Amino acid sequence: MGEFDFIARHFRPLAGKGAMELRNDGATMSVPVGEELVLSSDTMIEGLHFLPDDPARSIAQKLLRCNLSDLAAMGSRPCHYMLNVSVPADRHYDERWFTEFAEGLEADQKQFGMTLLGGDTTGSPFPLMLNVTILGTVRRGEALRRNGSQPGDGVWVTGSLGRAALGLQVRLGKLRHADTSLVEAYRVPTPRVGLSLYGIVSAAMDISDGLVQDCGHIAEESGIAITLFEELLPFSEAVRAHLTEYRETILLGGDDYELLMTCPADQEEVLQKHCETHGVPVTKVGTVTEGQGVTVLDKHHRPICFSRTGWQHF
């Protein structure tokens, strides 16, 4: 198949304002006065970030949602994305696969209010590689950061944790007799787009590399220490059923794409009300103190020792 026909068939219907119908190597985008751009970029590689037999639709959604989660972590509203696809010639990534892939993109474009702006399609010896650079906007100076945590703040997370990490274990055939919703959580995360947390939380990021490692990022950037209480961590029943056997997987595993925040005591009620209004569960799971590093305390308030910290990309 030719590059230009391929783009026209699958991606042109997804193109929005400024994309020039993908007929140009470039695209244009306006940023409203008083706002600034927020950008993030994530690559997904077959075999590393998804499995070749994952549904094309869910691969597309995960690709967008990982990036959407980065915008959510900065308090930004999505508007466009650039898509780069490197397609192996000799594999099962055929017309049907890309039709389903485009359907996944389209569904999430509608759900999250954004359009395709441009990108690049190329052949590849192996494997399938997907990359999105996502573009959102935020009121100037109001992007959430990782470096504002203060001793005395609480540590908060949205949603529940560990489902995606266990879902991966199910997919790899290592965990049997588990709830099928775990696989779905691994395949199609729920980015917490749409909250307005500027002025409420003191630091925010999304949990992509694992709770402990990502708390470490906030601790390092803010120059503080974080203590987490295992008994406070929000786990679904499906996760709780495996907590003893898979404790490290659950606490260190990535792919949650929930928000991790620190919040001053006097803003806790505001945070809870705001999240409630938006239908987003939020739970206080720890505290910020002076010092450095991350400690997880078990129900007897003894520190848990881990064999690693979290996901290393390479």
Place this chain on the structure above:
Amino acid sequence: MGEFDFIARHFRPLAGKGAMELRNDGATMSVPVGEELVLSSDTMIEGLHFLPDDPARSIAQKLLRCNLSDLAAMGSRPCHYMLNVSVPADRHYDERWFTEFAEGLEADQKQFGMTLLGGDTTGSPFPLMLNVTILGTVRRGEALRRNGSQPGDGVWVTGSLGRAALGLQVRLGKLRHADTSLVEAYRVPTPRVGLSLYGIVSAAMDISDGLVQDCGHIAEESGIAITLFEELLPFSEAVRAHLTEYRETILLGGDDYELLMTCPADQEEVLQKHCETHGVPVTKVGTVTEGQGVTVLDKHHRPICFSRTGWQHF
């Protein structure tokens, strides 16, 4: 090596305003009032878009310059770029390689006035894959397009053509006893950033997929026909020496990264003066007429027949 140390060593020194020292998954960028953003994205894959033994420095420069050329084609000034790198674990892409790669990025950042804004680093089974999304600005509504050519316009190109296509043949060992400057042209193109052609030219793009194919894009987008005159095409001596034997490679080969423009007759002098002021050679090579498609006429004004149209990405 760990991802975070790797980024800190090689890429943090390249980060500019809004990049948050690459400590965040996201970045911010302001766009001045009255301007809009121009974006373009290009992927380069080992073995397809560069050769594993090309110098790391020149691979970095080519990566940026292909993208810079897309901005140049739209009349946009570069300001930032997002960099995505997928690194194979078992090959020669080691500390030294990435040190030289970062030196290439740094040199071009300085030359073209831009900084690293963010991106993504991941492991990869194979091969090395590099992707840049480049960001520039242009006065609102003044981005150059491909669809404004009118019958009666002239067809113009900057610089000289065919050097990179022959340079690739040299690199592949197919062309011997050629000028070494050809290889340099293949490895490090010269994007024509800095011209201000809005209101002068009627359409513009960069020549990346080959002169004939790229003329075809303008013809199709503008709904016109283009006739090129082989005898008018600007070739260096090093290219002219191989014109008989490598005619198709030279006329169809890509990687020139020169500007291809159409210009109304009453703007020709302005175009020539503007390019002269900026030290950019410019040559009239053809005409725009009613109709469709691209024809190349030889010195006897007979149409040249080609076996293919140009570079297909897959």
